[in-house]
Amino acid sequence: MPAKNMIQAINDGLDVLLDTHDDVLVFGEDAGYFGGVFGCSQGLQKKHGLDRVFDTPINEGAIVAAAIGMATNGMRPIAEIQFADYIFPAFDQIVSELSRIRYRSAGQFTTPLTIRTPWGGGIRGGQTHSMSPEAFFTHIPGIKVVVPSNPYDAKGLLIAAAECDDPVIIFEPKRLYNGPFDGDPNKPALSWAKHPKGEVPDGRYTVPLGEAEVVREGSEITIVTYGTLVHVALNTAEQEGVDAEIIDLKTLAPYDIDTIAASVNKTGRCVVTHEAPRTSGFGAELIAQIQEECFYALEAPIARVTGWDTPYPHAHEWSYFPGPERTARAIKRVLEA
Amino acid sequence: MPAKNMIQAINDGLDVLLDTHDDVLVFGEDAGYFGGVFGCSQGLQKKHGLDRVFDTPINEGAIVAAAIGMATNGMRPIAEIQFADYIFPAFDQIVSELSRIRYRSAGQFTTPLTIRTPWGGGIRGGQTHSMSPEAFFTHIPGIKVVVPSNPYDAKGLLIAAAECDDPVIIFEPKRLYNGPFDGDPNKPALSWAKHPKGEVPDGRYTVPLGEAEVVREGSEITIVTYGTLVHVALNTAEQEGVDAEIIDLKTLAPYDIDTIAASVNKTGRCVVTHEAPRTSGFGAELIAQIQEECFYALEAPIARVTGWDTPYPHAHEWSYFPGPERTARAIKRVLEA
Amino acid sequence: MADARNSIHVPAPKFRPGDTPDFSHLKLPRAGETPKPDVDADPAKIRDLAYGLVRVLDHNNQAVGDWNPELEAKVLRQGLRHMVLTRIYDDRMLKLQRQGKMSFYMKSLGEEAISVAGVMALDAADMLFPSYRQQGGLIARGKDLVEMMCHCISNSKDNLLGRQLPVHYTSAAHNWFTISGNLGTQFPQAVGWAMAESKKGGSRVASSWIGEGTSAEGDFHSACTFATVYRAPTILNVVNNQWAISTSQVIAGGEATTFAARAIGYGIAGLRVDGNDFLAVHAATQWAAARARGGHGPTLIELYSYRAEAHSTSDDPSRYRPKDEYKAWPLGDPIARLKDHLILLGEWTEDRHAALEKEMTEHVVKSYKEAESHGTLHDGPLSPVHTMFEDVYAEQTWNLRRQRQDLGV
Amino acid sequence: MADARNSIHVPAPKFRPGDTPDFSHLKLPRAGETPKPDVDADPAKIRDLAYGLVRVLDHNNQAVGDWNPELEAKVLRQGLRHMVLTRIYDDRMLKLQRQGKMSFYMKSLGEEAISVAGVMALDAADMLFPSYRQQGGLIARGKDLVEMMCHCISNSKDNLLGRQLPVHYTSAAHNWFTISGNLGTQFPQAVGWAMAESKKGGSRVASSWIGEGTSAEGDFHSACTFATVYRAPTILNVVNNQWAISTSQVIAGGEATTFAARAIGYGIAGLRVDGNDFLAVHAATQWAAARARGGHGPTLIELYSYRAEAHSTSDDPSRYRPKDEYKAWPLGDPIARLKDHLILLGEWTEDRHAALEKEMTEHVVKSYKEAESHGTLHDGPLSPVHTMFEDVYAEQTWNLRRQRQDLGV
Ligand SMILES: Cc1ncc(C[n+]2csc(CCOP(=O)(O)OP(=O)(O)O)c2C)c(N)n1
């Protein structure tokens, strides 16, 4: 199986979709001729044609609106929003339209479309190229939210999303595009070539939406996370020698409560981590639900390790990023509580 | 002290602000000549002039953007968004701009502006006149979020918001505009004239941002809520004869954690209620924080009573609305746990 | 232009309650005056049309000029029938709303030609992305009145399962998109639909409608930008009925120019059309549809009209405009104009008209009786409560399943 | 126009890597050809200007025609100085970025006249809402170079406390708004600022800049709509530098018409201006400012130019356009053109120019040395970490206080 980084895996996923589904269209700002600012659609216009893979004007709301219209005319559009930070001009079309067309039309119209967007920090992008806005989208009934943490999942979840009859937003951790990242910016960059999840099968396969994965088994504490921080959690557990069970959520809406609850009921302790600001972040939802499901098993309050309640700063990026040091501290606090 | 309904109280608050602050401007769709579709600015254009109280084109993003511009030129704009459901075209200007201008300019520019918008269901408004989108806004660092539950607070919080140097969004429970509502749509409408909080002093006064109020003392259980559901909670407690302590949050961002924690530490049991969908609603944040602060005091899992994870339906409004019956059931469950 | 720089210029309508409306200042081109270009005309060559007014029926209700679509009398009578039915339907529904039979209603009085002719000029396969004031188009598409009513009264046969406010119809079978309560969102969606149609090599066009007030929304710009860039086969209709709830069209940007002129900014074809002239609306729509079908790109049509009634059952227009303003409106009544035209042609009589009105009234009354037999919002039966939890996703997710169980339905 | 209906029409630029660029198809009006109306002209009377091109410097670099602003040589030399400094500053910063001294940089090569003349033609009190490519304007406003650099290298003297990406300057003291990373948001904000200015009876105007790519955003429509409705004293500049990262201006809607023509849609004054002609940009800006100050409303200016460099340090233009396309660009180099004009006037010499370049280079080098003495992003010192938790609100809220404590700063 060929080793691929996450960009290549996504590119491959798009290619497979374009090959196998006549109704798939791929578009976005700079996504056509150039192949996207991160290269996720590189080469696809040349291969699949100007009117299946194309550039759009700079108007995220229009991109989503047009995708909705296309979807109601039999297409399965895959739209790229250049950075998750720039998804907000499309927020109305997502909240008021995309999420509700099936509902308000009682199933007469559906919008099987996928939005992909680079997400998260750790690349010195400053406050407008680093956001993790997933929590907003998990509060919109009718939208599925996906965050892959590796090339294998990125391709498999993308194909599952595109083939799914619901609208799906995929947040792609841009810090993981070129290699896994364990949270230490001073270490030399790692490569996906040496990571088992860098093995990406050719052709079509899917990773099911709505299913989390226990990426590390353990008995002392459960760490629930997604995206970039999956690697940070793994690294922290190793480094600290904690017998932590680590759950990679993969899908945030609907999230896999069974896998989470089973783990927390087993370990009795839990830390939730994400890069987004703490207040009303997705961690809040997870904790609210976990305390309800696992109350009697819990031996300590569930802790959150998150970005701060500020915009993502440029210079102090690594003081903002919830890295191994803060994760370790939270684990310790929960274990000692 | 004159009795006022909530619309009159808000109207009075705007009038006081226009009287006492040259830099206050009031505008929005139909907010000028007509005085707003709910009448909150009625009569103010005539009194204060066409260019202090005026109509805007139908473009919520432009309303907020222009308000930002005005604020950076010395004004204290008070913008009305006709329904909270229509705030999303302005979401980008709120998330990416309004919330961050002080931060990204390191205090060189500030945006002391207030957005008022009718909020919540219970008036047969269907899915586009009933939303409670407050959770989104509590996840935006830099924005303050306010939800009054009565005329006295509506005026006092409005004046506090307008005089505050931060951007504030006030969600006005439209079901409470004309009278308190205890959750039973079949009872005859109540009037603010008979409610103590319908007494609204003339002139300027403020209700401080960031402070919750214990609106009913109790020892068995704490109910944390805001807006319309404050009245539903009070009614439920009375009806069920539960010795519940009820907290009216009033400000959601930043919320008054001390008042909440003190109460839950005392009662050991807690129910959080809101009308918005459950998943990633503001209740999740409250629960996540409460379980952290009060873990050892808690005798049962904290329960949520919320709107369902669907758009707000039209015909089944009262099956969606988290009324006294569902609130009572949750209280019972928590008390018996 | 010169405007003292000591206050914000806030435009105001000419007349307010108490004023005597007088529209003689409006310089409206006469019927036949605005020329008709070929359907493949270069937008750069036809910019004047955005300042003209496509009119066919003259002050004597004779059809004149190049834009005369020369429709068969049969078609005109059909149009008249749809318009009359729409008006009677609206009237009855308003009354029923006042009686508490439904929560809300919105009439289209005075704008019936816009929706009826705007739909009749298209093929049945063309896709419609309407706003809430195009009920005439749904009637023209042959939607069953009982079904429309069942939706409005949210009863057990409401095809939207009680999920939507009245008048927010959906009818995939009639190529009628699901109407949104959020203004303007359908405009760029229509363009996306049309792009997909291009992709498929199909010949259908998309037509969408918004109000002049709504044209201020960002979605308007989204639609025009994507339509011009991708030359999408779309008809973008802006119904300028002078009012957006309480605000005059000058607040939407109508003081400095026409709404049709927005088209010029994008290099797309723009027409300004007498919206109360069935023949003009039909001709303009036909022209735009042929243009779109021929691959010559989108057309923006401003339909100049007047909202004769309240915005909806929730407002009182006498608070912001003269009560009789509609009577002073120079473009008349679309039904009366078409009727008189047909009479002039010898294809219609006052008696037949009276009979038509009677027939349509009976049709509406009878339909309502049937609709009501399936329930009303107030008294039920409604659609089953458990349907509230369906169609959020293709398959019900665990949280919704639990919530449904929690409600015990 | 005729475009077969079997695929989406996706416009493409004329030339791609490997092609030989040749812009002889562009019909650009000659200098002096486009007429100059009075500042209180009715927008309806001057629509042609949106299709013309305001140019002053002819092919011999002589100033000709009505638009000649007849500036004193002193002013021209000042403009030249700012442009040269801007270019040298950009060059040096790019090099430093390549050396890892800062995280990111964006040059304005070829567009210096737009920002420098666009700011010099205004009063110091006028408010600027720039995009990220108007650094020349900040230099023209007299901002200290060391401060600009300290911001770009995010050091301990960065006036933005390391919170923003490089080139996203803020300088309230220079009436320079805080640049956003989100495209276009400043356009309607500028209009709001100008409305407040009207309200106060002040005479300042707001000027804002976006790129042609950005004009597709909804905020463009917001700005134009509010500007026309409230006749706000605003100058809305659209810099058409042909490219938006990798996409040609045809993808932004430039295939069917000009960007200046958007103005016509709103009934506001629209000018298309040779953006590489210092005198033309100055004259057009002066005209628009006088118009705004006189209460005659906003002006939309399309500045026709070419982005000579990469979009930013993050992209490689050779992947999407011919390497030498800029050389074929018919409007030349704004610095060379102004320089030659001054030489022609006898107000400048090649020697003085060389000396100026040397002086500016030294100024830049010296400034950087000083800036670096306050730290760099890479090696520090940075602003204190605790400042990360400040300015979110006027007063720190409890959650931020606790978070600061949690981080131990
Ligand atoms: C995004 C959004 N903002 C505001 C509203 C509230 N609203 C409903 S109808 C209306 C006026 C629309 O006027 P216009 O577009 O002229 O259409 P008309 O009613 O005249 O047909 C407004 C402001 C809404 N439904 N959606």
Ligand SMILES: Cc1ncc(C[n+]2csc(CCOP(=O)(O)OP(=O)(O)O)c2C)c(N)n1
């Ligand atoms: C809302 C938003 N969408 C997308 C981007 C990413 N982006 C940054 S610059 C740019 C191109 C802008 O092109 P143009 O407006 O022509 O300005 P220019 O760079 O040519 O000066 C894009 C797409 C962004 N910053 N903000």
Ligand SMILES: [Mg+2]
């Ligand atoms: Mg209207």
Ligand SMILES: [Mg+2]
């Ligand atoms: Mg550009």
